[in-house]
Amino acid sequence: MAISQFLVISNRGDTLLLRRLRGDCVGGSAEEFYSSVTERSDGAAPIFRRSGMVYYYIRRSGLYFVATTSFDMPPSFVFELINRIIGTFKDFCGVLSEESLKRNFVLAYELLDEMLDFGYVQCTNASQLKQKVYNVAVVPKVLARPSNPLRVAGSANPKTVPSTVSQRPLAAKHSRSSEIFVDVLEKMSVVLGSNDTYKSMTIEGQIQIKSFLQGHPPVRIALNEGLIINNRRAKTTSAPVLDFCSFHQSVATSDFEKSRILAITPPEGEFTLMSYRISGGATLPFKVKASVETTSESANLTINLYCSMPQHLLSNVNVKCTLPSFVRSASLNMITHHPGQTAEYNQREQAISWVIKRFRGCTGMILKASVSLEPQKTKVSKREFGPINVTFEAPMYSASNVHVRYMRIMQSQAAVPAYRWVRYITTSSSYLYRF
Numbered sequence: 001m002a003i004s005q006f007l008v009i010s011n012r013g014d015t016l017l018l019r020r021l022r023g024d025c026v027g028g029s030a031e032e033f034y035s036s037v038t039e040r041s042d043g044a045a046p047i048f049r050r051s052g053m054v055y056y057y058i059r060r061s062g063l064y065f066v067a068t069t070s071f072d073m074p075p076s077f078v079f080e081l082i083n084r085i086i087g088t089f090k091d092f093c094g095v096l097s098e099e100s101l102k103r104n105f106v107l108a109y110e111l112l113d114e115m116l117d118f119g120y121v122q123c124t125n126a127s128q129l130k131q132k133v134y135n136v137a138v139v140p141k142v143l144a145r146p147s148n149p150l151r152v153a154g155s156a157n158p159k160t161v162p163s164t165v166s167q168r169p170l171a172a173k174h175s176r177s178s179e180i181f182v183d184v185l186e187k188m189s190v191v192l193g194s195n196d197t198y199k200s201m202t203i204e205g206q207i208q209i210k211s212f213l214q215g216h217p218p219v220r221i222a223l224n225e226g227l228i229i230n231n232r233r234a235k236t237t238s239a240p241v242l243d244f245c246s247f248h249q250s251v252a253t254s255d256f257e258k259s260r261i262l263a264i265t266p267p268e269g270e271f272t273l274m275s276y277r278i279s280g281g282a283t284l285p286f287k288v289k290a291s292v293e294t295t296s297e298s299a300n301l302t303i304n305l306y307c308s309m310p311q312h313l314l315s316n317v318n319v320k321c322t323l324p325s326f327v328r329s330a331s332l333n334m335i336t337h338h339p340g341q342t343a344e345y346n347q348r349e350q351a352i353s354w355v356i357k358r359f360r361g362c363t364g365m366i367l368k369a370s371v372s373l374e375p376q377k378t379k380v381s382k383r384e385f386g387p388i389n390v391t392f393e394a395p396m397y398s399a400s401n402v403h404v405r406y407m408r409i410m411q412s413q414a415a416v417p418a419y420r421w422v423r424y425i426t427t428s429s430s431y432l433y434r435f
Contacts, residue, residue: 001073002119004053006085006112007066008101009034016063016101019112021119024070029053033066047075058082061096084124085115091126091210091269093137107135126269178214179419180266182207182221182273182407186399187429192288194435203278203400204429211266213418217411220255221262221273224403240400245276282399285309285426286390288433290321292382299380301369303354303388309397312361318391319354319367324384326374335366343367388433394426 005025008017013034033055037044047056056078057066065082088111090096093104101108110133115124123129185206191199213219226239247253248271252263262273289304305319323330323345330345330352340357354367373380409418 001077003067003069003073003078003081003116004119005029005068006116007033007064007068008108009064009066010098011062011064013038016098017105017108017112019109019116021116022070025053025068029068033057033064033068037064046079056082058086060086061098063096063098063101081121081124085112087270088115088124088126088129092129092133103138104135107133107137110135127267130268177419178212178416179421180213180219180407180409181210182404182420182422183210184398184402184404184422184424186402186424186426188282188285188399188426189430190284190428190432192284192431192433194290198280198284199434201280201282201284203282205276205278205400205402206272207262207274208270209266209273210270211268213266213268213409213411214416215411216265216268217409217415217418218263218265220408220410221264222405222407223260223262224401225260225405227260227402240278240402241281242276243279245274248273276402278400282401283308285394285397285399286392286431288388288390290386290388290433290435292380292385292435294380294382297373297375299371299373299385301352301371301385303367303369304364305356305366305390306364307359307361309361309394312394312397314359314361314392314394315357316393317356317359319352319356319388320391321352321354321369321388322386323350323352323371324380325350326377327371328374329372331370333368333370335368336364338365341365345369382435386433386435390428390431390433392428392431396424397426398424399426 002022004022005018005020007015007030009015009030013031015030018030032050036048036050036055037057046058047054049055053068053070054072055066055068056075057064058079059065065086067078067082069078086096089101089108092107092111093100111129114129114132115122123132185208187204189200189202189204191201193199224240228239228241229245230241230243247256247262248264250264250267251273255261255263264273285308287306287308289306291302293300301321303319303321307314327350329347332343332345332352334341334343338356338358341355343352343354345352352367352369356365359365403424404422407420407422409420411418
């Protein structure tokens with residue numbers, strides 16, 4: 001299974017990378033792809049056919065990562081390949097952005113040539129690719145870290161892929177720091193009702209590891225001591241209950257069953273240590289209340305949004321409320337006088353968009369909308385309004401209460417000191433309020 005070409009296109013339609021891998025490509029494919037995804041307001045499907053070519057794409061960090069083929073291929077294979085290429089770019093460049101790819105386009109093309117040969121996958125392992133590429137990444141100024149962990153100057157390692165021998169570097173690299181990053185990432189899918197409760201709640205969580213530890217020492221990561229798996233009868237007041245969980249193939253699951261400790265020798269680069277799912281039983285980061293008062297010619301809509309996360313400061317909270325098709329206009333009034341918030345009525349989409357740039361925990365915001373209705377509409381039901389969708393990203397917050405108790409790196413005293421970092425991020429996948 002081979003792909004015909006690989007492209008990276010910016011949000012404005014600029015072609016950042018274009019590598020034609022086979023001789024079956026058509027000219028102007030980048031322009032054709034961009035016109036296809038922008039001609040519809042809701043965007044194109046992740047797979048579509050145009051002019052005899054099949055386009056597969058993933059949008060990440062404001063960029064389109066595109067693979068094309070001249071024949072049908074399993075979508076799971078192509079999307080997995082695109083995700084691995086994206087992860088490789090991020091590992092080597094330090095950050096995934098338009099500026100980073102522009103500064104490191106030579107390195108990006110070299111990585112593509114090593115990963116793909118005539119469209120066939122060769123190698124996507126960061127540890128092996130590190131031995132093969134020669135170019136050094138140029139780190140963008142906005143990147144906090146001063147150096148790229150995957151590029152080391154003065155390396156005397158061979159530029160060939162090891163086959164049966166160990167994948168570890170042949171010589172120790174004391175010129176770079178030894179560190180490991182742990183991200184607890186959660187996406188919430190919630191449907192709220194009008195009685196301050198939720199109708200449904202699902203949390204999809206992942207523990208992501210990015211390891212740049214020297215010498216590949218074993219690592220022990222301890223989660224909540226009372227963590228429960230698929231047994232809601234044994235639930236205590238604060239212990240999370242996981243409906244499902246899966247682990248990286250190198251995790252010693254016996255230790256996890258006994259003491260909720262994830263024992264692993266992490267490979268270099270980024271990988272998913274653990275995936276889990278929770279249904280209900282979590283804390284709601286936002287509470288939404290809404291009411292509609294109607295007359296024969298107008299309706300008054302009130303949206304009350306309360307952030308229940310203490311000691312948190314969120315940025316760019318977006319509230320979108322869909323209006324009925326018979327609405328002619330809407331006048332908005334932000335009752336809570338807070339700087340950095342905007343509200344507008346989009347007549348084409350028939351929706352109200354309310355953006356709060358800075359939202360403090362344990363505070364509330366109120367938006368009122370006076371809506372003008374079409375004259376022929378005599379009876380209006382509040383169920384014709386909505387749903388209300390809340391989009392947010394909460395840093396250093398775990399909705400499920402899954403936490404890392406401690407992380408120990410089992411290395412000798414003579415080894416280079418290792419640094420460890422833990423971060424929590426909860427985002428909204430679908431956070432809806434229905435009237």
